[in-house]
Amino acid sequence: MSWSLIWEHLFIVLAASILSIAFGLPLGIWAYVSPKARALILRVVDLLQTIPSLALLGIIMVVLDPGKLTVIIGITLYSLLPIVRNTCLGLQEVDPGVKEAARGMGMSKPYRTLMVEFPLAFPTVFTGIRIAVVNAIGTAVFAAFVGGGGLGGVITQGIRVSDLKLILMATGVLMIIAVVLDLLMSWFEGQVRKSNGSSKKMWIPVVAIFLAFCLLLPYGRGSTGDLLLYDGDYSETQLMHHMVKMLVEDQTELTVTIQDQMSQVNNFNALRGDDPTCDLMISYDGTLLTTFFHQDVSDVPEGMSIYDYVNQVATEDYGMRLLDKLGFDNTYAVAVSQAVAEQYDLKTVSDLIPVAEQLTFGAEQGFFTLEGSMKYDPFVEFYGLHFKNHVPVDQGLKYTAIENGSFDVTVVYATDGLNRKVGLKVLEDDRRFFPDYNGAFLVRQEVLEEYPELADILNQLAGKIPTEQMAELTYQVDVVGRTVDDVAHEFLTSMELLESR
Amino acid sequence: MSNLFHNYGAMLLKAIGIHTVYVLVAVVIGFAIGLLIGILLSRIPQCSGVIIPILSVFQTIPGLVFIGVLFIWWGDTYATVIVALSVYAMFPVLKNTYTGILEVERKYIVAAKGCGMSHLQRLVKVELPLAMPTIIAGLRMAAIYTVSWAVLAAMIGKGGLGDFVYQGVASNNNTLILLGAIPAAALAVAFGAAIDFLQKKVMPRGMKKEAGK
Numbered sequence: 001m002s003w004s005l006i007w008e009h010l011f012i013v014l015a016a017s018i019l020s021i022a023f024g025l026p027l028g029i030w031a032y033v034s035p036k037a038r039a040l041i042l043r044v045v046d047l048l049q050t051i052p053s054l055a056l057l058g059i060i061m062v063v064l065d066p067g068k069l070t071v072i073i074g075i076t077l078y079s080l081l082p083i084v085r086n087t088c089l090g091l092q093e094v095d096p097g098v099k100e101a102a103r104g105m106g107m108s109k110p111y112r113t114l115m116v117e118f119p120l121a122f123p124t125v126f127t128g129i130r131i132a133v134v135n136a137i138g139t140a141v142f143a144a145f146v147g148g149g150g151l152g153g154v155i156t157q158g159i160r161v162s163d164l165k166l167i168l169m170a171t172g173v174l175m176i177i178a179v180v181l182d183l184l185m186s187w188f189e190g191q192v193r194k195s196n197g198s199s200k201k202m203w204i205p206v207v208a209i210f211l212a213f214c215l216l217l218p219y220g221r222g223s224t225g226d227l228l229l230y231d232g233d234y235s236e237t238q239l240m241h242h243m244v245k246m247l248v249e250d251q252t253e254l255t256v257t258i259q260d261q262m263s264q265v266n267n268f269n270a271l272r273g274d275d276p277t278c279d280l281m282i283s284y285d286g287t288l289l290t291t292f293f294h295q296d297v298s299d300v301p302e303g304m305s306i307y308d309y310v311n312q313v314a315t316e317d318y319g320m321r322l323l324d325k326l327g328f329d330n331t332y333a334v335a336v337s338q339a340v341a342e343q344y345d346l347k348t349v350s351d352l353i354p355v356a357e358q359l360t361f362g363a364e365q366g367f368f369t370l371e372g373s374m375k376y377d378p379f380v381e382f383y384g385l386h387f388k389n390h391v392p393v394d395q396g397l398k399y400t401a402i403e404n405g406s407f408d409v410t411v412v413y414a415t416d417g418l419n420r421k422v423g424l425k426v427l428e429d430d431r432r433f434f435p436d437y438n439g440a441f442l443v444r445q446e447v448l449e450e451y452p453e454l455a456d457i458l459n460q461l462a463g464k465i466p467t468e469q470m471a472e473l474t475y476q477v478d479v480v481g482r483t484v485d486d487v488a489h490e491f492l493t494s495m496e497l498l499e500s501r
Numbered sequence: 502m503s504n505l506f507h508n509y510g511a512m513l514l515k516a517i518g519i520h521t522v523y524v525l526v527a528v529v530i531g532f533a534i535g536l537l538i539g540i541l542l543s544r545i546p547q548c549s550g551v552i553i554p555i556l557s558v559f560q561t562i563p564g565l566v567f568i569g570v571l572f573i574w575w576g577d578t579y580a581t582v583i584v585a586l587s588v589y590a591m592f593p594v595l596k597n598t599y600t601g602i603l604e605v606e607r608k609y610i611v612a613a614k615g616c617g618m619s620h621l622q623r624l625v626k627v628e629l630p631l632a633m634p635t636i637i638a639g640l641r642m643a644a645i646y647t648v649s650w651a652v653l654a655a656m657i658g659k660g661g662l663g664d665f666v667y668q669g670v671a672s673n674n675n676t677l678i679l680l681g682a683i684p685a686a687a688l689a690v691a692f693g694a695a696i697d698f699l700q701k702k703v704m705p706r707g708m709k710k711e712a713g714k
Contacts, residue, residue: 050645050689052652055666055682062675134561141563145670152565159569171566178561265673291673365655365664366671370508393658394667397572401658404576 006173008260009150011216012068012143013136013177016075018213020132021206024080025125028087033113038088045081053078053142061146066266067277071148075139079132086128090121123193130185137178147230147262147270156233160396161418161478225257227447227454228278230270233263235477235484236330236415236439236470240282242488244441244458250498251457268292271444272318279447284330285310285322286374286437291366296373297435307438314442321448323441323455324462328470330415331437332367332374333426340408341425348430349383352409361387362407364395374434379411382433413437414467417475439470460497509680513665517684520661523651524692527583528644531590535643536636538591539598540624546603553599560592564650572657582654589650590643597639601632633703641696648689652681662688 027045031038051059057074064070094117102116118125144152151170158166188204227248232238245256259278262270264287270277285307289295293313300309307325314320334349336359341347344355352359361376368376368390376390387409393401399418402410412419412426419426441458448455465473469491476487492498506513542549568585575581605628613627629636655663665681668674 046645046693047686047690050649050686050693051682052649052663052666052685054652054663054670055678055685058666058670058675058678059682134557138561138563141565152563155563155566155569159565159573162573164570164573167566167570171562174563175558175561179558182557265671269673294673362658364671365667369668369672369674369677371672371674391577391658392655392664392667393577394656395671397569397657400573401577406577406658 005149005151005154006177007216009137009140009143009152009174010177011213012071012075012140012148012150013133014209014213014216015068016072016079016136016140017129017133017209019072019076020079020083021129021209023076024083024128024132025087027080028084028125029091029113029118031084031088032091033109041084042088045084048077049081053139054145057142057146061266061269065273065275065277066147066262066270068143068148068260070146071140071143071150074142075136078139079136082128082131082135083125084128086131087121087125090124090128091117093124094120123189126185126189126192130182130189133185134178134182137174137181141174144233144261145263145266147260147266149260153231153233153261156396159394160234162400226254226451227256227280229256229258229280230262230267230278231258231260232267232282233261235417235474236413237264237267237282238484239473239477239488239491240326240439240441242484243461243492244280246489246492246498247457247460248454252451252453254451265291268442271320271442276444280441280443282326282439283322283442284437284439286331286435288314288322288442290372290374294371298373306435307440315445319445320442321445323443324459326439326441326461327463327465328415328439328467329436330413330439330467330470332411332434333414334409334429335412335419335424335426336409337402338423338425341427346425346427348428349433350430352385352427353383356385356387356409359387359409360389360391360407361409362391362393362398362401363411364398365392366395367411368392379433383431415470415474417471417473417478419471420475421479439465461495464495465491505676505680509665513680513684516660516662516664516681517688519654519659520648520651520663520685520688523582523586523654523661524644524647524688527586527647527651528590528640530583530587531643531647532594532640534587535591535594535639536598539595539636540602540629542595542599543602543628549599553596556592556595560589564589564653565656568653568656577657577659579659581657582651582659585653586647586650590647593639593642593646594636595639597635597642598632601635601639602628604635605631630703634700637696637700637703641693641700644692644696645689648685648692652685 027041031041053074056077057070060070060074064073091113098120099112099117102112107116140150141152141155143150144156151174154170155167158170191204229241229244232241241258245258248254248256264283267278267281268283271281288310289297289300289306293310297306300306307322311322314322336346340359344351346352363376370377380387391407398410399422401407402424403422412424414426443454473487473491476482477484489498542552564585567588568581571581571585609627609631610623613623618626651661652663652666654661655667662681662685665677669677669681
């Protein structure tokens with residue numbers, strides 16, 4: 001966890017706050033001025049608040065690319081309710097005598113509302129802003145799911161490797177930020193209340209928020225560099241992206257920037273489209289086929305490998321190219337705990353058939369979708385397995401769940417270092433249900449044309465990282481606790497692709 | 502579209518059912534505890550100046566963290582979900598109960614004292630009914646938020662509408678996300694409407710007239 005993550009988090013919070021103030025105040029005033037619009041406006045902002053954060057961000061991503069903007073818009077929508085409601089309420093509560101007096105002096109309606117009523121309502125309005133800002137700090141954690149950066153990534157990483165210390169530390173920082181901002185704002189609120197509606201004091205907090213935002217701007221704007229990558233949301237992708245940075249910066253004059261964490265899905269969405277925000281990513285032929293292209297193994301023409309087919313589709317339809325296979329095959333592997341393996345003497349997936357009725361199967365939600373062929377239903381049907389029950393859990397919590405005994409059988413990624421930590425026994429896929437998931441770099445064509453040397457540099461890694469090697473590298477990061485940078489550097493040095501430092 | 506309902510219809514109904522149960526149970530527990538603590542705190546306003554801010558700080562812990570940590574301790578039981586949701590549902594009720602009771606005008610309490618009411622009678626017959634609209638507003642907030650937070654149950658494999666949202670996010674499928682989000686929003690609106698109805702019922706007669714003039 002570093003300071004830049006904290007500033008990034010603050011940037012998201014402040015940007016969303018400014019946006020929600022900019023939209024919320026006029027909406028609130030409108031709701032006050034026009035009773036007809038009031039019911040509608042209040043109902044809509046109320047409804048926005050009821051959409052679950054993750055779903056709201058998902059919906060926004062239908063329109064926008066993943067990234068900071070998505071999070072900021074999401075939080076802005078959430079923050080509207082307290083601001084709009086309090087603005088409307090504050091204006092309604094202004095002493096009727098004052099309103100009357102203002103009218104008696106011949107002030108026009110807009111002048112009355114803005115110059116007399118609004119300053120008097122400001123303390124209530126500001127309370128709304130305060131609630132919105134404090135809530136935004138917590139909501140901004142979801143930025144991690146859509147590649148927005150901030151402290152959410154630290155928390156999800158902590159949950160993934162069951163590192164309570166990391167989780168508590170990040171949460172502690174969030175709480176401190178909330179308290180400090182809340183105290184600051186309550187002090188301002190006191191000042192404003194004392195000033196009794198003097199419009200000069202009213203602007204102090206607004207200016208302060210804006211100034212703070214400007215100071216944090218460097219943490220929010222798009223990154224610069226010749227090559228842009230996103231950080232992965234699990235160690236394998238992080239390792240590969242750091243290797244890209246090291247190799248390219250060592251062998252060329254180019255600078256490589258690694259931006260916020262993103263899941264594979266979001267990273268791919270950021271890579272495609274008219275306005276891509278990154279240049280390449282590590283991915284897998286199987287993932288490309290099923291998750292990104294929404295196709296199936298049966299769509300691959302006879303006699304063609306998944307890798308070749310996917311490469312063809314990527315080139316023709318998406319303007320991207322897969323570089324050579326890196327060597328590891330991060331396919332799904334069915335695994336059981338050591339104890340269960342011994343109890344039932346399990347070696348292959350077929351061994352599960354007679355005992356499945358006593359066992360519970362658990363995996364991440366993505367494995368249980370109805371679409372696609374490399375999923376739970378086709379899998380149990382293919383092998384003729386009848387499990388007692390099946391449980392979908394968050395990918396990050398899967399290993400904790402199997403350690404807790406929440407389920408007995410699971411599906412893991414072959415290269416995951418946590419397999420060894422938890423002592424999982426991988427069962428041989430004896431009837432070959434799961435296809436390959438060969439790791440390879442996916443690069444935009446335009447980038448390859450702009451930097452023709454890039455393909456050769458990255459292909460130096462081709463075939464150099466077999467599955468066991470990758471499992472060892474992720475073990476070093478996730479279990480031993482070494483930094484991604486350190487492990488990636490050590491590996492490249494041992495391959496003599498990089499001088500030791 | 503019909504294909505969609507054919508595939509997911511039964512799952513969706515089940516998920517809505519589970520989701521509703523989570524919200525109901527958690528809100529009832531959260532309401533009971535929040536009401537109780539709120540009343541207790543309103544008896545000792547001098548200590549509450551310290552306790553309420555501390556509670557507010559705990560409220561800023563993201564639900565994601567709370568449910569994640571509870572999961573690491575307890576595993577994927579229903580208790581994990583219910584406890585996490587109840588705690589979050591408790592906060593708005595607690596705060597509103599506290600402020601609602603404190604905002605009861607002094608003159609009514611003095612009058613009640615003058616009538617010879619005991620401490621408990623004052624609370625039950627005067628303060629709580631007068632604070633009820635504020636308390637119910639807290640309940641409304643709690644219910645609506647809980648609908649949204651119950652999505653996190655899917656994170657630890659305990660079903661609900663979050664299953665669709667998580668699956669959709671994981672497999673790049675917007676239809677699934679919407680299939681989770683739209684019923685969740687509808688559920689929240691339904692809870693809100695039910696509580697608005699309740700709000701009208703609990704409003705003391707005297708206050709209704711005042712509002713109507």
